[in-house]
Amino acid sequence: MARDSKASKSTKQSAPKAASASPAALIAPEHAAFLVPGVSVIAASRDARLVPSVSRGVACRVSEDRRSLTVLLRRTPAATVLRDIADSGWITTCHSQPSTHRTIQLKGRDARIEAPGPQDIALAQAFVDGFFAELEPIGYTEAFVRTVLFFAPEDLVAVRFTPTEIYSQTPGPNAGQRLA
Secondary structure (H helix, E strand, C coil): CCCCCCCCCCCCCCCCHHHCCCCCCCCCCHHHCEEEEEEEEEEECCCCCCCCCEEEEEEEEEECCCCCEEEEEEEECCCHHHHHHHHHEEEEEEEECCCCEEEEEEEEEECCEEECCCCCCHHHHHHHHHHHHHHHHHHCCCCHHHHHHHHHCCHEEEECCCCCEEECCCCCCCCCCCCC
């Protein structure tokens, strides 16, 4: 029902809007706990014509307040994704545990490319080690994992964004279900 125009001109002072308050964290604690070394990280974006681009990530980290996610990419193989992110700010990331296929997808519209922080080289190495520990029991060799996730520290770039949507993408009847 439309608001009465006279009612909207009330002389009563309304409380300040909460717009200045930080938005609630969309990344629930159980999802933050899942985004640790051992999961596969994929980042994607799209260009102005909506043509998708995709690249394997090396690692990710959730901010302490769980309001943002930073994905570490290799600048050279991720050049197209990084260009698309720089042009649009749009990003989608998928995080999957290979042994169970549990997968979550996060989407954001404010992605920004940053220099990696001092802790990011060690984090990237922990993700490589964790991914090997995840894949070894299902038959993948250390040489394979280290080749797929090889990174030169000087080639790492950080992409930080605020998730606006989170979905379950685990294969099965709940795939595509919005989590937040």
